[in-house]
Amino acid sequence: MGRSPCCDESGLKKGPWTPEEDEKLLHYIQKNGHGSWRTLPRLAGLNRCGKSCRLRWTNYLRPDIKRGKFSQEEEQTILHLHSILGNKWSAIATHLPGRTDNEIKNFWNTHLKKRLIQMGFDPMTHRPRTDFFAALPQLIALATLRDQLAATACGGGGGGDTAAAAAAQIMQGAGGGGGGGGGADVAIQAAKMQYLQCLLQSAASTIASAGSGGGGGGGGGAMSAHDADAALAAAAAATCSSSPAGSSVPITPTAVGHSGGGQTQTTPCAFSEAPVITSDDVEANLRLLGCGGGGADAFTCHGGSLPPLADLSDVTTTTMTNPLDWCSATASASSCGGGGGASSPFPWPEFFHDDPFITDFL
DNA sequence: AATGAAGGCAACCGCAGAAGG
DNA sequence: GCCTTCTGCGGTTGCCTTCAT
Numbered sequence A: 001m002g003r004s005p006c007c008d009e010s011g012l013k014k015g016p017w018t019p020e021e022d023e024k025l026l027h028y029i030q031k032n033g034h035g036s037w038r039t040l041p042r043l044a045g046l047n048r049c050g051k052s053c054r055l056r057w058t059n060y061l062r063p064d065i066k067r068g069k070f071s072q073e074e075e076q077t078i079l080h081l082h083s084i085l086g087n088k089w090s091a092i093a094t095h096l097p098g099r100t101d102n103e104i105k106n107f108w109n110t111h112l113k114k115r116l117i118q119m120g121f122d123p124m125t126h127r128p129r130t131d132f133f134a135a136l137p138q139l140i141a142l143a144t145l146r147d148q149l150a151a152t153a154c155g156g157g158g159g160g161d162t163a164a165a166a167a168a169q170i171m172q173g174a175g176g177g178g179g180g181g182g183g184a185d186v187a188i189q190a191a192k193m194q195y196l197q198c199l200l201q202s203a204a205s206t207i208a209s210a211g212s213g214g215g216g217g218g219g220g221g222a223m224s225a226h227d228a229d230a231a232l233a234a235a236a237a238a239t240c241s242s243s244p245a246g247s248s249v250p251i252t253p254t255a256v257g258h259s260g261g262g263q264t265q266t267t268p269c270a271f272s273e274a275p276v277i278t279s280d281d282v283e284a285n286l287r288l289l290g291c292g293g294g295g296a297d298a299f300t301c302h303g304g305s306l307p308p309l310a311d312l313s314d315v316t317t318t319t320m321t322n323p324l325d326w327c328s329a330t331a332s333a334s335s336c337g338g339g340g341g342a343s344s345p346f347p348w349p350e351f352f353h354d355d356p357f358i359t360d361f362l
Numbered sequence B: 001a002a003t004g005a006a007g008g009c010a011a012c013c014g015c016a017g018a019a020g021g
Numbered sequence C: 001g002c003c004t005t006c007t008g009c010g011g012t013t014g015c016c017t018t019c020a021t
Helices: A019-032 A041-043 A050-061 A072-085 A091-092 A101-118 A134-154 A159-174 A183-211 A225-237 A277-287 A312-316 A325-339 A348-351
Strands: none
Touching: A019 A041, A019 A277, A050 A101, A072 A091, A072 A101, A091 A101, A101 A134
16 A cells, blocks of 8 residues: 555656567567566666556557457457456456457447447446436426426316327327318327327336336436436437438337347437437347347347346337327336336337427427 | 547556565 | 555546548
8 A cells, every 4th residue: 555656756758659669578578578567667678667568568569469350259258248247357358369458448438338328228237228317308308298288288177088089089080181170280289198198107107117116127226427327328319310211120119128020129219329220220239239130139148137128019010000009008018117127218209209299399 | 621529549547456575 | 464566457548540510
Protein backbone atom coordinates (compact mmCIF):
# COMPACT_ATOMS: atom_id res chain seq x y z
CA MET A 1 0.00 0.00 0.00
CA GLY A 2 1.08 3.52 -0.53
CA ARG A 3 3.57 2.58 -3.11
CA SER A 4 3.98 5.34 -5.62
CA PRO A 5 3.33 4.35 -9.21
CA CYS A 6 6.45 3.48 -11.08
CA CYS A 7 5.56 5.89 -13.82
CA ASP A 8 5.67 8.80 -11.40
CA GLU A 9 9.41 8.72 -11.68
CA SER A 10 10.30 11.90 -13.42
CA GLY A 11 11.94 11.93 -16.77
CA LEU A 12 10.37 8.75 -18.04
CA LYS A 13 8.73 8.94 -21.37
CA LYS A 14 5.03 8.39 -21.80
CA GLY A 15 2.75 8.16 -24.77
CA PRO A 16 2.98 6.32 -28.04
CA TRP A 17 5.94 4.09 -28.69
CA THR A 18 8.33 4.82 -31.51
CA PRO A 19 9.60 2.09 -33.83
CA GLU A 20 13.06 2.52 -32.30
CA GLU A 21 11.74 1.85 -28.82
CA ASP A 22 9.82 -1.14 -30.07
CA GLU A 23 12.93 -2.53 -31.63
CA LYS A 24 14.99 -2.07 -28.48
CA LEU A 25 12.38 -3.77 -26.35
CA LEU A 26 11.88 -6.57 -28.83
CA HIS A 27 15.57 -7.27 -29.20
CA TYR A 28 16.19 -7.21 -25.47
CA ILE A 29 13.38 -9.58 -24.61
CA GLN A 30 14.19 -11.95 -27.45
CA LYS A 31 17.74 -12.07 -26.21
CA ASN A 32 17.30 -12.06 -22.43
CA GLY A 33 13.65 -12.59 -21.68
CA HIS A 34 11.81 -9.92 -19.82
CA GLY A 35 13.02 -10.92 -16.34
CA SER A 36 12.16 -8.14 -13.94
CA TRP A 37 10.03 -5.58 -15.65
CA ARG A 38 11.25 -2.93 -13.29
CA THR A 39 14.88 -3.29 -14.27
CA LEU A 40 14.21 -4.09 -17.90
CA PRO A 41 13.95 -0.54 -19.24
CA ARG A 42 17.33 0.42 -17.84
CA LEU A 43 18.97 -2.74 -19.13
CA ALA A 44 17.33 -2.36 -22.51
CA GLY A 45 18.24 1.29 -22.78
CA LEU A 46 14.71 2.52 -22.73
CA ASN A 47 13.52 5.66 -21.03
CA ARG A 48 10.25 4.04 -20.01
CA CYS A 49 8.85 2.56 -16.85
CA GLY A 50 8.68 -1.20 -16.54
CA LYS A 51 4.96 -1.17 -16.55
CA SER A 52 4.83 0.61 -19.84
CA CYS A 53 7.29 -1.90 -21.30
CA ARG A 54 5.28 -4.84 -20.07
CA LEU A 55 2.12 -3.40 -21.54
CA ARG A 56 3.76 -2.73 -24.84
CA TRP A 57 5.14 -6.23 -24.97
CA THR A 58 2.00 -8.08 -23.93
CA ASN A 59 -0.37 -6.04 -26.02
CA TYR A 60 1.63 -5.36 -29.11
CA LEU A 61 5.10 -6.81 -29.53
CA ARG A 62 4.59 -10.38 -28.40
CA PRO A 63 5.24 -12.61 -31.39
CA ASP A 64 2.14 -14.72 -30.92
CA ILE A 65 -0.21 -11.77 -31.11
CA LYS A 66 -2.90 -12.26 -33.68
CA ARG A 67 -3.90 -9.01 -35.26
CA GLY A 68 -6.81 -8.11 -37.45
CA LYS A 69 -10.53 -8.43 -37.19
CA PHE A 70 -12.19 -10.86 -34.86
CA SER A 71 -13.76 -13.84 -36.55
CA GLN A 72 -17.35 -14.94 -36.03
CA GLU A 73 -16.11 -17.80 -33.88
CA GLU A 74 -14.07 -15.47 -31.73
CA GLU A 75 -17.02 -13.14 -31.33
CA GLN A 76 -19.20 -16.00 -30.22
CA THR A 77 -16.57 -17.19 -27.81
CA ILE A 78 -16.28 -13.75 -26.27
CA LEU A 79 -20.03 -13.41 -25.93
CA HIS A 80 -20.34 -16.82 -24.41
CA LEU A 81 -17.48 -16.37 -21.98
CA HIS A 82 -18.56 -12.89 -21.04
CA SER A 83 -22.01 -14.18 -20.15
CA ILE A 84 -20.30 -16.54 -17.75
CA LEU A 85 -17.26 -14.64 -16.56
CA GLY A 86 -18.28 -11.03 -16.86
CA ASN A 87 -15.50 -8.50 -17.38
CA LYS A 88 -12.75 -10.98 -16.67
CA TRP A 89 -10.85 -10.02 -19.77
CA SER A 90 -7.72 -11.90 -18.91
CA ALA A 91 -9.70 -15.06 -18.29
CA ILE A 92 -11.52 -14.61 -21.57
CA ALA A 93 -8.25 -13.94 -23.33
CA THR A 94 -6.87 -17.30 -22.24
CA HIS A 95 -9.51 -18.95 -24.40
CA LEU A 96 -8.61 -16.88 -27.43
CA PRO A 97 -5.07 -17.65 -28.50
CA GLY A 98 -3.26 -14.65 -29.87
CA ARG A 99 -5.72 -12.15 -28.49
CA THR A 100 -4.89 -9.91 -25.58
CA ASP A 101 -7.19 -8.93 -22.79
CA ASN A 102 -6.85 -5.32 -23.85
CA GLU A 103 -7.85 -6.12 -27.40
CA ILE A 104 -10.83 -8.15 -26.26
CA LYS A 105 -11.85 -5.43 -23.87
CA ASN A 106 -11.70 -2.83 -26.60
CA PHE A 107 -13.59 -5.05 -28.99
CA TRP A 108 -16.25 -5.62 -26.40
CA ASN A 109 -16.65 -1.97 -25.59
CA THR A 110 -16.71 -0.79 -29.17
CA HIS A 111 -18.64 -3.57 -30.89
CA LEU A 112 -20.23 -6.34 -28.91
CA LYS A 113 -21.60 -4.26 -26.08
CA LYS A 114 -23.31 -1.92 -28.46
CA ARG A 115 -24.67 -4.78 -30.47
CA LEU A 116 -26.20 -6.38 -27.42
CA ILE A 117 -27.77 -3.10 -26.44
CA GLN A 118 -29.17 -2.70 -29.91
CA MET A 119 -30.71 -6.11 -29.62
CA GLY A 120 -32.33 -5.15 -26.38
CA PHE A 121 -30.00 -7.13 -24.15
CA ASP A 122 -28.37 -5.92 -21.04
CA PRO A 123 -24.66 -6.19 -21.86
CA MET A 124 -23.80 -7.05 -18.30
CA THR A 125 -26.38 -9.70 -17.59
CA HIS A 126 -27.01 -10.78 -21.18
CA ARG A 127 -30.66 -10.70 -20.35
CA PRO A 128 -33.33 -8.68 -22.07
CA ARG A 129 -33.64 -5.25 -20.66
CA THR A 130 -36.82 -5.07 -18.64
CA ASP A 131 -35.93 -2.48 -16.09
CA PHE A 132 -38.15 0.38 -15.26
CA PHE A 133 -35.84 3.08 -16.48
CA ALA A 134 -35.57 1.59 -19.90
CA ALA A 135 -39.31 1.98 -20.23
CA LEU A 136 -39.37 5.46 -18.79
CA PRO A 137 -39.82 7.40 -22.02
CA GLN A 138 -42.79 5.27 -22.94
CA LEU A 139 -44.26 5.74 -19.51
CA ILE A 140 -43.92 9.47 -19.76
CA ALA A 141 -45.62 9.46 -23.13
CA LEU A 142 -48.34 7.25 -21.80
CA ALA A 143 -48.82 9.37 -18.74
CA THR A 144 -49.42 12.33 -20.99
CA LEU A 145 -51.79 10.24 -22.96
CA ARG A 146 -53.61 9.14 -19.89
CA ASP A 147 -54.22 12.73 -18.92
CA GLN A 148 -55.75 13.34 -22.28
CA LEU A 149 -57.82 10.21 -21.97
CA ALA A 150 -59.06 11.34 -18.61
CA ALA A 151 -59.99 14.69 -20.01
CA THR A 152 -61.85 13.04 -22.83
CA ALA A 153 -63.61 10.59 -20.59
CA CYS A 154 -64.73 13.30 -18.21
CA GLY A 155 -67.28 14.50 -20.67
CA GLY A 156 -69.49 11.45 -20.41
CA GLY A 157 -69.54 8.65 -17.95
CA GLY A 158 -68.50 5.20 -19.05
CA GLY A 159 -66.40 6.60 -21.78
CA GLY A 160 -64.38 3.49 -22.04
CA ASP A 161 -67.27 1.31 -22.94
CA THR A 162 -68.54 3.86 -25.34
CA ALA A 163 -65.21 4.04 -26.98
CA ALA A 164 -64.99 0.30 -27.16
CA ALA A 165 -68.32 0.07 -28.81
CA ALA A 166 -67.41 2.73 -31.27
CA ALA A 167 -64.16 1.03 -31.93
CA ALA A 168 -65.85 -2.25 -32.57
CA GLN A 169 -68.10 -0.55 -35.03
CA ILE A 170 -65.23 0.95 -36.81
CA MET A 171 -63.35 -2.28 -36.95
CA GLN A 172 -66.26 -3.97 -38.53
CA GLY A 173 -67.40 -1.42 -40.95
CA ALA A 174 -65.30 1.60 -41.46
CA GLY A 175 -62.30 -0.08 -42.97
CA GLY A 176 -63.66 0.11 -46.47
CA GLY A 177 -64.82 3.33 -47.90
CA GLY A 178 -63.92 5.67 -45.18
CA GLY A 179 -67.45 6.52 -45.28
CA GLY A 180 -68.96 8.22 -42.31
CA GLY A 181 -67.68 11.67 -42.60
CA GLY A 182 -67.18 13.46 -39.32
CA GLY A 183 -68.88 10.73 -37.35
CA ALA A 184 -66.39 8.19 -38.55
CA ASP A 185 -63.52 10.42 -37.51
CA VAL A 186 -64.86 10.63 -34.03
CA ALA A 187 -65.31 6.90 -33.91
CA ILE A 188 -61.77 6.34 -35.13
CA GLN A 189 -60.43 8.62 -32.48
CA ALA A 190 -62.50 6.78 -29.91
CA ALA A 191 -61.17 3.48 -31.10
CA LYS A 192 -57.66 4.74 -30.83
CA MET A 193 -58.31 5.98 -27.37
CA GLN A 194 -59.63 2.62 -26.38
CA TYR A 195 -56.67 0.96 -27.97
CA LEU A 196 -54.26 3.10 -26.05
CA GLN A 197 -56.10 2.61 -22.84
CA CYS A 198 -55.59 -1.09 -23.22
CA LEU A 199 -51.93 -0.48 -23.81
CA LEU A 200 -51.72 1.60 -20.69
CA GLN A 201 -53.24 -1.12 -18.61
CA SER A 202 -51.00 -3.71 -20.12
CA ALA A 203 -47.94 -1.56 -19.54
CA ALA A 204 -48.89 -0.89 -15.97
CA SER A 205 -49.29 -4.55 -15.19
CA THR A 206 -46.03 -5.37 -16.87
CA ILE A 207 -44.15 -2.75 -14.93
CA ALA A 208 -45.71 -3.84 -11.72
CA SER A 209 -44.54 -7.36 -12.28
CA ALA A 210 -41.07 -6.27 -13.34
CA GLY A 211 -40.60 -3.88 -10.47
CA SER A 212 -42.00 -5.87 -7.60
CA GLY A 213 -41.28 -9.31 -8.82
CA GLY A 214 -37.88 -9.54 -7.24
CA GLY A 215 -37.10 -13.18 -7.75
CA GLY A 216 -35.43 -14.08 -10.94
CA GLY A 217 -36.43 -10.97 -12.77
CA GLY A 218 -33.14 -9.32 -12.32
CA GLY A 219 -34.69 -5.91 -12.18
CA GLY A 220 -36.42 -4.14 -9.39
CA GLY A 221 -33.33 -3.25 -7.46
CA ALA A 222 -31.83 0.06 -6.60
CA MET A 223 -30.87 2.23 -9.47
CA SER A 224 -27.39 1.51 -10.62
CA ALA A 225 -25.17 3.31 -13.00
CA HIS A 226 -26.21 0.78 -15.53
CA ASP A 227 -29.85 1.57 -14.97
CA ALA A 228 -29.14 5.16 -15.64
CA ASP A 229 -27.34 4.16 -18.76
CA ALA A 230 -30.28 2.09 -19.79
CA ALA A 231 -32.59 4.97 -19.21
CA LEU A 232 -30.48 7.22 -21.34
CA ALA A 233 -30.31 4.67 -24.08
CA ALA A 234 -34.02 4.20 -23.95
CA ALA A 235 -34.57 7.91 -23.97
CA ALA A 236 -32.55 8.15 -27.11
CA ALA A 237 -34.36 5.22 -28.59
CA ALA A 238 -37.73 6.67 -27.82
CA THR A 239 -37.25 9.17 -30.56
CA CYS A 240 -36.41 6.64 -33.18
CA SER A 241 -38.43 6.17 -36.26
CA SER A 242 -40.44 3.19 -37.24
CA SER A 243 -39.23 0.26 -39.19
CA PRO A 244 -39.03 0.88 -42.86
CA ALA A 245 -42.05 0.04 -44.83
CA GLY A 246 -41.68 -3.25 -46.48
CA SER A 247 -39.57 -4.78 -43.79
CA SER A 248 -40.40 -8.41 -43.81
CA VAL A 249 -39.69 -8.85 -40.16
CA PRO A 250 -42.40 -8.47 -37.63
CA ILE A 251 -40.91 -6.42 -34.88
CA THR A 252 -41.90 -7.66 -31.49
CA PRO A 253 -40.12 -7.76 -28.19
CA THR A 254 -40.44 -11.41 -27.60
CA ALA A 255 -38.14 -12.33 -30.18
CA VAL A 256 -34.78 -12.80 -28.88
CA GLY A 257 -36.06 -15.36 -26.54
CA HIS A 258 -38.50 -17.11 -28.75
CA SER A 259 -38.50 -17.27 -32.40
CA GLY A 260 -40.83 -19.91 -33.41
CA GLY A 261 -41.61 -21.67 -36.61
CA GLY A 262 -38.88 -20.13 -38.64
CA GLN A 263 -40.09 -16.71 -37.83
CA THR A 264 -37.37 -14.35 -36.82
CA GLN A 265 -38.07 -11.40 -34.66
CA THR A 266 -36.21 -8.80 -32.78
CA THR A 267 -36.54 -6.38 -29.97
CA PRO A 268 -38.62 -3.29 -30.03
CA CYS A 269 -37.38 0.06 -30.99
CA ALA A 270 -37.60 1.32 -27.47
CA PHE A 271 -34.77 -0.92 -26.39
CA SER A 272 -32.57 -0.24 -29.29
CA GLU A 273 -30.15 2.46 -30.14
CA ALA A 274 -30.60 1.74 -33.77
CA PRO A 275 -33.75 3.18 -35.20
CA VAL A 276 -34.10 0.71 -37.99
CA ILE A 277 -33.83 -3.02 -37.67
CA THR A 278 -33.79 -5.02 -40.81
CA SER A 279 -34.25 -8.70 -41.23
CA ASP A 280 -30.61 -8.95 -42.18
CA ASP A 281 -29.60 -7.37 -38.92
CA VAL A 282 -31.71 -9.77 -36.99
CA GLU A 283 -30.32 -12.75 -38.77
CA ALA A 284 -26.80 -11.54 -38.30
CA ASN A 285 -27.31 -10.89 -34.64
CA LEU A 286 -28.84 -14.26 -34.00
CA ARG A 287 -26.05 -15.89 -35.89
CA LEU A 288 -23.65 -13.97 -33.78
CA LEU A 289 -25.24 -15.39 -30.70
CA GLY A 290 -24.77 -18.81 -32.08
CA CYS A 291 -28.35 -19.24 -33.07
CA GLY A 292 -29.66 -20.27 -36.39
CA GLY A 293 -32.16 -17.87 -37.79
CA GLY A 294 -34.90 -20.42 -37.76
CA GLY A 295 -36.16 -20.50 -34.27
CA ALA A 296 -33.22 -21.32 -32.09
CA ASP A 297 -33.38 -20.07 -28.57
CA ALA A 298 -30.87 -17.30 -28.14
CA PHE A 299 -30.78 -17.63 -24.40
CA THR A 300 -29.59 -21.14 -24.38
CA CYS A 301 -27.25 -20.39 -27.15
CA HIS A 302 -24.87 -18.34 -25.13
CA GLY A 303 -24.81 -20.39 -22.08
CA GLY A 304 -27.58 -18.61 -20.32
CA SER A 305 -30.20 -20.02 -18.11
CA LEU A 306 -32.33 -17.19 -19.18
CA PRO A 307 -36.01 -17.48 -18.68
CA PRO A 308 -38.40 -17.53 -21.58
CA LEU A 309 -40.38 -14.53 -22.45
CA ALA A 310 -44.01 -14.41 -23.28
CA ASP A 311 -44.51 -15.23 -26.87
CA LEU A 312 -46.56 -12.64 -28.62
CA SER A 313 -45.77 -13.72 -32.06
CA ASP A 314 -49.19 -15.07 -32.74
CA VAL A 315 -50.71 -11.91 -31.43
CA THR A 316 -48.73 -9.68 -33.67
CA THR A 317 -49.21 -11.71 -36.74
CA THR A 318 -52.82 -12.57 -36.45
CA THR A 319 -54.59 -9.84 -34.62
CA MET A 320 -53.04 -6.61 -35.58
CA THR A 321 -55.99 -5.98 -37.77
CA ASN A 322 -57.92 -5.56 -34.60
CA PRO A 323 -56.16 -3.61 -31.92
CA LEU A 324 -58.76 -4.42 -29.37
CA ASP A 325 -58.03 -8.11 -29.61
CA TRP A 326 -54.39 -7.32 -29.56
CA CYS A 327 -54.84 -5.42 -26.34
CA SER A 328 -56.39 -8.24 -24.46
CA ALA A 329 -53.91 -10.71 -25.81
CA THR A 330 -51.06 -8.46 -24.85
CA ALA A 331 -52.34 -7.97 -21.37
CA SER A 332 -52.52 -11.67 -20.75
CA ALA A 333 -49.20 -12.31 -22.38
CA SER A 334 -47.45 -9.70 -20.35
CA SER A 335 -48.85 -10.99 -17.13
CA CYS A 336 -47.61 -14.45 -17.79
CA GLY A 337 -44.04 -13.25 -17.71
CA GLY A 338 -44.28 -12.00 -14.17
CA GLY A 339 -44.72 -15.27 -12.42
CA GLY A 340 -41.48 -16.74 -13.57
CA GLY A 341 -39.52 -13.67 -12.75
CA ALA A 342 -39.13 -12.65 -16.34
CA SER A 343 -41.13 -9.80 -17.60
CA SER A 344 -41.69 -9.08 -21.19
CA PRO A 345 -40.53 -5.83 -22.65
CA PHE A 346 -43.06 -3.49 -24.08
CA PRO A 347 -44.36 -4.39 -27.44
CA TRP A 348 -46.08 -1.27 -28.46
CA PRO A 349 -43.52 1.27 -29.56
CA GLU A 350 -43.18 -0.17 -33.03
CA PHE A 351 -46.88 -0.03 -33.55
CA PHE A 352 -47.07 3.39 -32.06
CA HIS A 353 -44.59 4.75 -34.49
CA ASP A 354 -46.56 3.59 -37.44
CA ASP A 355 -49.44 5.70 -36.39
CA PRO A 356 -49.39 9.45 -36.85
CA PHE A 357 -51.73 9.66 -33.92
CA ILE A 358 -48.98 8.27 -31.75
CA THR A 359 -46.10 10.07 -33.34
CA ASP A 360 -47.70 13.30 -32.28
CA PHE A 361 -47.05 12.28 -28.74
CA LEU A 362 -43.50 11.10 -29.12
C1' DA B 1 -13.36 21.26 -49.24
C1' DA B 2 -14.01 22.19 -44.42
C1' DT B 3 -15.61 20.94 -40.07
C1' DG B 4 -17.60 18.46 -36.38
C1' DA B 5 -19.04 13.90 -34.59
C1' DA B 6 -18.34 9.26 -33.85
C1' DG B 7 -15.62 5.17 -33.80
C1' DG B 8 -11.55 2.54 -32.82
C1' DC B 9 -7.50 1.59 -30.54
C1' DA B 10 -3.21 2.14 -27.88
C1' DA B 11 -1.68 3.52 -23.69
C1' DC B 12 -2.11 5.15 -18.90
C1' DC B 13 -3.79 4.95 -14.12
C1' DG B 14 -4.88 3.01 -9.89
C1' DC B 15 -6.00 -0.92 -7.27
C1' DA B 16 -5.40 -5.59 -5.48
C1' DG B 17 -3.14 -9.79 -4.81
C1' DA B 18 1.14 -12.48 -4.94
C1' DA B 19 5.82 -12.95 -3.86
C1' DG B 20 9.92 -12.10 -1.44
C1' DG B 21 12.77 -10.44 2.40
C1' DG C 1 3.48 -11.91 10.74
C1' DC C 2 4.61 -7.61 8.65
C1' DC C 3 6.31 -4.68 5.20
C1' DT C 4 7.87 -3.74 0.64
C1' DT C 5 8.08 -4.72 -4.12
C1' DC C 6 6.39 -6.63 -8.30
C1' DT C 7 2.97 -8.11 -11.43
C1' DG C 8 -1.50 -8.40 -13.39
C1' DC C 9 -6.02 -6.69 -14.15
C1' DG C 10 -9.89 -3.69 -15.25
C1' DG C 11 -11.39 0.94 -16.06
C1' DT C 12 -10.56 5.12 -18.30
C1' DT C 13 -8.46 8.52 -21.25
C1' DG C 14 -6.68 10.67 -25.23
C1' DC C 15 -5.28 10.60 -29.88
C1' DC C 16 -5.92 9.33 -34.60
C1' DT C 17 -8.91 7.93 -38.34
C1' DT C 18 -13.20 7.67 -40.65
C1' DC C 19 -17.69 9.24 -41.66
C1' DA C 20 -21.41 12.50 -42.13
C1' DT C 21 -23.03 17.09 -42.89
